[in-house]
Amino acid sequence: MGVTLQDDCEVLIIGGGLTGLTAAVLLREAGHSVIVVEAAARLGGRVHSLRDRVSNAYLADLGPTWIWPEAQPFATRWMQELDLELTPQFDKGDSIIDLTIDASPARHQLPGMDGSYRVEGGTTAIVERLARRLPASAILTGVRVIGVSSEAGSIQVTTDNATLPVFRPHRVVVTTPLRVAASSIVWSPALDSRIIHLMEATPTWMAAQAKAIAVYNKPFWRVRGLSGRIASRVGPLVEAHDHSGTLGDPAALFGFIGWPRQVRQVNASTLQSAIVAQLVRCFGEDARTPDYFCIEDWAENAFVCAPLDVAEPPQHPELAPSLLRKPLWADRVFLAVAELATVSPGLIEGAFHIGSEVAKKVSATLR
Ligand SMILES: Cc1cc2nc3c(=O)[nH]c(=O)nc-3n(C[C@H](O)[C@H](O)[C@H](O)COP(=O)(O)OP(=O)(O)OC[C@H]3O[C@@H](n4cnc5c(N)ncnc54)[C@H](O)[C@@H]3O)c2cc1C
Structure with missing residues (x-):
């Protein structure tokens, strides 16, 4: 029975x-x-992902992104067990240091992201x-x-x-x-x-964190020798990274929003435009019109x-x-x-x- x-x-x-x-x-x-x-x-x-409106294909991670296989034997074994591939986090090129709203952000060499890997198909895979x-x-x-x-x-x-x-x-x-x-x-x-x-x-x-994703038609920052990485004291993003797929397709950036939850709530209607303005300040006009823009505010998830x-x-x-x-x-x-x-x-x-x-x-x- x-x-x-x-x-x-x-x-x-x-x-x-x-x-x-x-x-x-x-x-x-x-x-x-x-x-x-x-x-x-x-x-x-x-673990959650942004998906294409039409095909439902994976576009970006809204929750966790990285695994560090050299230091993480259990995750590494499970990736093998589940037949999932890992790819290194893209970090080639200069980073952008965004220190003050009054000055243009500067290009800078930051230490690489050696050891940080992404899961093919995203962590939702x-x-x-x-x-x-x-x-x-x-x-x-x-x-x-x-x-x-x-x-x-x-x-x-x-x-x-x-x-x-x-x-x-x-x-x-x-x-x-x-x-x-x-x-x-x-x-x-x-x-x-x-x-x-x-x-x-x-x-x-990470329960009170919020993450922003911007998906573009091409990884224009890479062409200019930029890694897509931002380190900012200005915000709203305090940190951003290239989040593109293999060979740059789909092209995407992700960032952690530094504003605390209350500030995010009060400025909810302008948060997206403030983030896009920061991306334009850091990467130029190409960043103005993402194909997709998404904010996942984990502080709003009561579960x-x-x-x-x-x-x-x-x-x-x-x-x-x-x-x-x-x-x-x-x-x-x-x-x-x-x-x-x-x-x-x-x-x-x-x-x-x-x-x-x-x-x-x-x-x-x-x-
Ligand atoms: C923005 C962000 C970035 C992160 N980045 C990384 C990273 O790069 N690398 C990394 O290793 N880790 C990262 N993490 C942490 C990683 O996501 C967690 O370690 C992992 O997902 C925890 O899994 P879990 O199953 O233990 O808990 P959870 O994922 O919290 O699962 C708990 C589940 O319980 C459910 N639940 C709650 N209440 C109830 C109820 N009453 N009844 C039934 N179900 C309920 C919830 O809906 C949820 O599905 C990140 C997390 C976030 C939010």
Whole structure:
């Protein structure tokens, strides 16, 4: 008899980002029945891409871009496993140093981007290849988990979708950012206050950042011996890079917006024109009319960014306390998100690592 979605799922994974999908694939390969419940309408979490309006082809990364294979064995192994190619970040030519609004930005030689690689097809290709290894029936998107409870030793997971019954998995893996899990899921009984405190104290890497993408018909900066890189004290972009495809097609630039969320909100109607004006200042008139322009403001994504991530200055991820990696509720509930990895916390490498580690731990408790 086939396994029914609701009443006989061994492992329910909350969140369909890289960690959740990695864990789901490995648990399934280990013979366990798995369901991934993802709040957003798409899989990937912080991994997301801009696509062509007509062909839907990948154009640019709206979330993570780089992998550093020389220092990241887990990501490198997964790229091989998923048959994905890496290409070096384009960095040939001079960079633009943009120090003051009153002076023309200057050309400058910056240290290269050696070791930074992009994924062919974008980082969403990772998500697509992982998801392909799961049956469609194992993935629910657009369904937000709102409560996890334990009653008489059995776990119940409730969602915001009234047409779905309560799930009763044997194990739950929570792969949402920790602050999101602490503030938007009702835990019954309440989680130990030390755990909640540690979850709230763990910032989500890049959660409050915003990224801008400009796609052009050709990489005009390359012709002038420019790398596409900007280092700016003026903004709105504090940093920009060439983001073109192989051989410069499609031609694109991406940049991190330095204005904090509140400033972005107040200036929402003029942000795009301010960024384009900066690109024109740095690269000339050719930058005036991008074919596509897109801003992804991660601070507006409540499934990724919690109020504390906006309130605090960004901090580089540090090793999270080991207490958060200990299973909860008699080995039935596991927390696992990139920030909890013991290797490269907060990064893609960390997501692969913790996803694999939690799959092993959960599987061991089900034998
Ligand atoms: C702008 C930006 C640039 C970055 N650049 C890089 C880079 O160059 N290199 C690098 O290594 N890393 C980079 N990162 C970090 C990288 O994106 C993360 O390490 C990785 O994507 C984390 O994956 P995750 O699955 O652990 O978490 P997430 O991607 O945050 O996934 C969590 C998932 O949980 C879902 N969720 C939340 N609440 C619920 C709920 N109640 N019910 C169901 N689902 C829920 C979310 O929608 C999300 O899909 C960047 C991140 C950003 C935002």
